Amino acid sequence: MSKKCDICGKGQVSGNNVSHSNRHTRRKWDANIQTVRVEENGTVVKMNVCTKCIKSGKVTRAN
Numbered sequence: 349m350s351k352k353c354d355i356c357g358k359g360q361v362s363g364n365n366v367s368h369s370n371r372h373t374r375r376k377w378d379a380n381i382q383t384v385r386v387e388e389n390g391t392v393v394k395m396n397v398c399t400k401c402i403k404s405g406k407v408t409r410a411n
Contacts, residue, residue, distance in 0.1 A: 360376050
């Protein structure tokens with residue numbers, strides 16, 4: 349599955365794990381992406397959408 353939102357473009361971000369002894373190792377955070385059936389221009393399409401876009405109502409889910 350794609351790790352990028354089709355609506356807002358939110359994707360993966362990277363940073364460091366920092367241990368108690370202050371050692372830094374690289375890590376990544378994935379966006380909470382869900383595959384959703386969306387109604388777009390009268391047709392039903394599957395899209396990869398982040399949960400923030402689903403909650404804010406930026407997409408209309410198909411029933």
